Each structure stands twice: as C-alpha cells, then as structure tokens.
Amino acid sequence: MNIAVLVVRTCGGFSSYNSTYFTNADYPSPITAPTTCVFTIVRATPTTCQVRIDFLNFVLAQPNATGVCNADALIVTGGGGTVPVICGDNTGQHIYVDFYNSNNIILTITTSAGDLSRIWSFLVTQIACDCPTRAPAGCLQFYNTTTGTVNSFNYGVGSNVIDSTTLLPGTRQLVNQNYGICVNMLPGYCSIQWSSNGFMVSGIPNLGFDALTNGDCFTDFVVIANPSYPNGTPVNADRFCGTSFNTVTTSLKPFVLYVVTDGNEVNDVANTGFSLSFMQIACPNNLFG
The missing domain is CATH 2.60.120.290 (Spermadhesin, CUB domain)
Structure with a gap:
C-alpha cells in the first residue's frame, strides 16, 4: 500500500x-x-x-x-x-x-x-x-480551462492597511509588474473573450477616465493582442487602462494577456488593479484552430 x-x-x-x-x-x-x-x-x-x-x-x-x-x-x-x-x-x-x-x-x-x-x-x-x-515560456500565470478569472496581484477594493492604525489613501496596484498571463487553447476552441469584473488601472475615478486604449495608456496597462469587440469591430488598439474595460475577443494565438505597471504610482489615485474573466470560444463548424 x-x-x-x-x-x-x-x-x-x-x-x-x-x-x-x-x-x-x-x-x-x-x-x-x-x-x-x-x-x-x-x-x-x-x-x-x-x-x-x-x-x-x-x-x-x-x-x-x-x-x-x-x-x-x-x-x-x-x-x-x-x-x-x-x-x-x-x-x-x-x-x-x-x-x-x-x-x-x-x-x-x-x-x-x-x-x-x-x-x-x-x-x-x-x-x-x-x-x-x-507553463509555456514567458507565462508567470497559466490557466488550462475554458473559463476562469484572473486578478492582478493584490487586487481588491478594501482599504490599504499597514496595521490597525494606518490606512493608506493610495493604490493597491503594485509597481514594476511586467508579466504574462497565459490561457491554454484547448481542442475545439479558436478564440477567447475577456470581460471585466472590476477594472481600475492607471485611472482617476470621477474625472472621466473611462475605458482608455493605446495612446492614453503609457504607464500602467494590460495588453491583449489583435482584439475586437463582440460585434466583430476591430478595436485598433492593444493596450487597455482607465476606470473600466469593454469586453473584447481575440483569435490570435497563443492566448496571452500581458500586465505592465511602471515604477511610479504617485499620481495614480485609488487604483485597485483588475479582475477579468475569460471564456474560450468554440471554433466555427467545429474546425480546430
């Protein structure tokens, strides 16, 4: 035994x-x-x-x-x-x-x-x-499922607490993050959809910094290559930041979401990071990608 x-x-x-x-x-x-x-x-x-x-x-x-x-x-x-x-x-x-x-x-x-x-x-x-x-090379995190949720490190909406008497007004978003989150494309699936459960990456609440892309995202952002909106319209951008995230899909393989933050969060107020759900989408006519 x-x-x-x-x-x-x-x-x-x-x-x-x-x-x-x-x-x-x-x-x-x-x-x-x-x-x-x-x-x-x-x-x-x-x-x-x-x-x-x-x-x-x-x-x-x-x-x-x-x-x-x-x-x-x-x-x-x-x-x-x-x-x-x-x-x-x-x-x-x-x-x-x-x-x-x-x-x-x-x-x-x-x-x-x-x-x-x-x-x-x-x-x-x-x-x-x-x-x-x-996990493939370059993947700090790796998911082998058709659906799931990925969170930035220290994602959350609560107070920043050092001890019981010290509350911080600043960010929960961590500096100097640069890594890939990979999803294994399973047989019968050809694309992947990303949607938001919560998103505040390099945004300033209540100042209108909503869903931003590329030229507006130069310090902290997530990268999804070759994305399009669910109706098929190309996004024409691959960087996402701000205080919200619009659902996108991509068929570019491998399925990777990159996370980038710089070393300076001084002007980034109350950033919580992100929580994104993914769903792999079956190939048309059951053709494997």
Whole structure:
C-alpha cells in the first residue's frame, strides 16, 4: 500500500519533493513580529523544469501609497525569468517559476513591525520538463480551462492597511509588474473573450477616465493582442487602462494577456488593479484552430 506523505516546511527549510507546503511558523496562527523567512526549492531531478506555487493563503501588509512593497514583500530569486515583488492580499493566486540550470529557487518573505496579522501557506509543485501542464515560456500565470478569472496581484477594493492604525489613501496596484498571463487553447476552441469584473488601472475615478486604449495608456496597462469587440469591430488598439474595460475577443494565438505597471504610482489615485474573466470560444463548424 502506498502511503501519502504530507511534506510541510517553514522558515529556514528546503525541499526537493514533488509536492511541498511552505507556511509561516506556527501556521495556521498568523505572525505579527518582524521576520525574514527563507524557503529553498531544490530541483527534484534533472528532468524537472518548473514549479507551480499556489498561494492557498497569503496575506501581507499592503504596499505604501505609491504602490511599493516597502513594509512586507515576497521576493523570488534563483529561477529563470523575473518574478515581480508581491505584497498585500493574494490568497488564491499562483505563479510558475522555471528552474535555471542547477540553481535552486529561493522564496524570501520579509515582514515589518506592526500589529497586522501576516499569514501564508503555499503549495509548491514541481513539474517535469515533458509534463503537459508545464507553463509555456514567458507565462508567470497559466490557466488550462475554458473559463476562469484572473486578478492582478493584490487586487481588491478594501482599504490599504499597514496595521490597525494606518490606512493608506493610495493604490493597491503594485509597481514594476511586467508579466504574462497565459490561457491554454484547448481542442475545439479558436478564440477567447475577456470581460471585466472590476477594472481600475492607471485611472482617476470621477474625472472621466473611462475605458482608455493605446495612446492614453503609457504607464500602467494590460495588453491583449489583435482584439475586437463582440460585434466583430476591430478595436485598433492593444493596450487597455482607465476606470473600466469593454469586453473584447481575440483569435490570435497563443492566448496571452500581458500586465505592465511602471515604477511610479504617485499620481495614480485609488487604483485597485483588475479582475477579468475569460471564456474560450468554440471554433466555427467545429474546425480546430
């Protein structure tokens, strides 16, 4: 009989198991003291190419009023590609990180003083080089479903809280984000539709900065290549920002949405980021794309 082994590691630990939980000390109790917590992901075999890290529970302090993770942060090093610095509320999010040569992947979580409760529980899954669930190059996030919802990191509409006495008037949108969100085109589907559940990216509420495209989007934006409106009219733009998002479709493969924010959120008031739903659209006459 095979017996499943639950592998759990915390600060200072390491693991080369295919599946490992990485948590804060004394999880599920949160922590309030300042800490630097380091976890090392060791490549399981030479034929292991990637890890998926699911943020099962992940709450750190919010960024400061200009979108910088100056109080708490998750920093990923050692892997191929660049993972942006992440903080705030990110429960339910995930990332993919490639192994780079024989290097280990290092997760470092830093927290500062303050009475906000920080908590995290990550599921780290190692992925073989020939595994069909391996994310393509350039995809920090990867979805293998016909429908789903993608959120920017720290997306939300609540107050920005450093601790119980410090509320920030600024952005929840994080600075220096530059990554791809990919959706695997499944058999029988030829295009994808994107629609909004909430969108405020480099916009200023109540000043008429509604759904903006291309020339208006030069600091923070999402990119959807070759989009058209549901009625088939071309958008003639691929960058989207502002305080709303109009539903668009695209048949350009692969299905990728790019996220870009610059290093300056000083004049971006109350940005919440985005929550977008996707739906793959079946090919006409059941012809595969």
